[in-house]
Amino acid sequence: MGLIVYSCPYVPAELIVAYGLTPSRILPESTGLNGPIDVTAGVCPYMRGFVNTACTMSGVTGIILTTVCDQMRHAKDYIEQRTAIPSFLLNVPSTWQIPSVIKLYISELKRLGNFLETMGGKSPATDYLWRVMEEYTKKREKLRALRADLNAMDYSMAIAEFNRTGQIMHALPGRIAEENKVPVALIGGPLTIQDFNLFNLIRHSGGNVVLDGTESGERTMPAPFNGRRSEKDDSLLELASCYFGHIPDAFRRPNSELYKWLKREIDCRGIKGVILVRHIWCDKWHAKVPRLREWLKIPFLDVDIDGESSAIRTAGRIQAFMETVS
Ligand code: SF4
Structure with missing residues (x-):
């Protein structure tokens, strides 16, 4: 295929x-x-x-x-x-x-x-898209359930693997207790695989990522589909509602849903600090920095990364930030 x-x-x-x-x-x-x-x-x-x-x-x-x-x-x-x-x-x-x-x-x-x-695809028969959507909903239910059993980095890797292959990873490591670590959130654009090292940097500095709100993390999972209830139900409308109508992001106008989502997650996970990770030249997330700094009631760090040369500077900034969060 x-x-x-x-x-x-x-x-x-x-x-x-x-x-x-x-x-x-x-x-x-x-x-x-x-x-x-x-x-x-x-x-x-x-x-x-x-x-x-x-x-x-x-x-x-x-x-x-x-x-x-x-x-x-x-x-x-x-x-x-x-x-x-x-x-x-x-x-x-x-x-x-x-x-x-x-x-x-x-x-x-x-x-x-x-x-x-x-590209060689064939327009699907009427209810085939519904069946595929139902299969994906079941798989995503399993994926969501993994959050309770995995550390944040492993959970984000499981999400990335599901997005890449449509399969849930087997052989996942169990959750390691993160006692005495400060719960923080990552938000921002997508991470490269190399950028997943940020989770380790934060842990070594006394923090524990309890929410990956970057584009590669759980924020961008679509809502579960409602099953087909009648012949008249429109699969494309349901697909659009669960993707376009649900995923909060910085580019939306207005982007109030992003702030609502973040507030809800901060409150229910007891998050003490927020780290925005953005790639240099990413105007979409750079533009959000002043508003986030003003709106958040907890410490906030804006980290710009460029892949290679910023690694040491990023480590230093995260370490200094974690010393201010309690
Ligand atoms: S500019 Fe920002 S949103 Fe666009 S590709 Fe880069 S990281 Fe993603």
């Missing part, structure tokens, strides 16, 4: 499966320069890592980008101009409060369906 690679949480894996293709929402190993993007100035390191990874993986049939940030729009240009791999840009509206917007997102899913057909 053709392999369709993407990074954005607003791309529903279920739709790709229903078309008979293989979805893979990947995280790059690092932000390396091997691939079509070999420049650093003005380029989000995460976007570069994603494009370079997606374009050098074997067996990739097509790549899906979305309009959630300008860097990912540019990613489409890089792929078109520097490779022969087919790509598709899904328009994800930033506004969400008026009903016509969800119709626009649904029309984009239909346009994505057309692209998937050009």
